[in-house]
Structures are given as C-alpha cells and as structure tokens.
Amino acid sequence: MLTIGMNYQIIPGKNAEFEKVCNAIIEKMDGMEGHTKSFLFNDVNDAQRYLILSDWSDRGTFDAFIASDEFRSVTNWGKEQILAGRPSHDFFEH
16 A cells, blocks of 8 residues: 655645645546545645645556646646646655
8 A cells, every 4th residue: 555645835826726626636536446545635824735645556556647648737737827836745655
C-alpha cells in the first residue's frame, strides 16, 4: 500500500474552482485500478493551501495514473490558471 500526499498552493480567489476540479478527479479515480481512496483537505491556517491524500495499491499504478493524458491535461490547466507554485508530492509506503 502506498499513500501519496499531494501539496498545492493556489492563487487567491481560485478555491471553489480548485475544489470542484479536485473533487471531480477524485470521483473518477474511485473506479481506477489500484486506487483505494482519496481525500481533499484545506489548511485551516492558510486558505490557499490544500492537501490530497491518496491511497494506491502500489507505486506502479500511481505512476500510470500521473502519466495519463487526462491527468496531464488537468495539471497543465492548473499550472496556467490555478496554482501559485509547483505542487509537491510525498510518498509513504506501508
């Protein structure tokens, strides 16, 4: 089992749009092979900071997801219109 912590800093005023897109992606991931569950969190001390925790069966299934055209199109859109900086990912194997 692998948990990924995906950390995002977004542009002020883009919260609703970011949350809408993230929730749609999480819904799509629910049916993906190797994906167990994901949750979106917002930092109570900094409204522009978000964390997605995502559980996967193994690193290969997660890598296949982030290499997909669909994921790439969302990340390109985010870079241009939503994100205030480069996201970071933390990997926790258990």
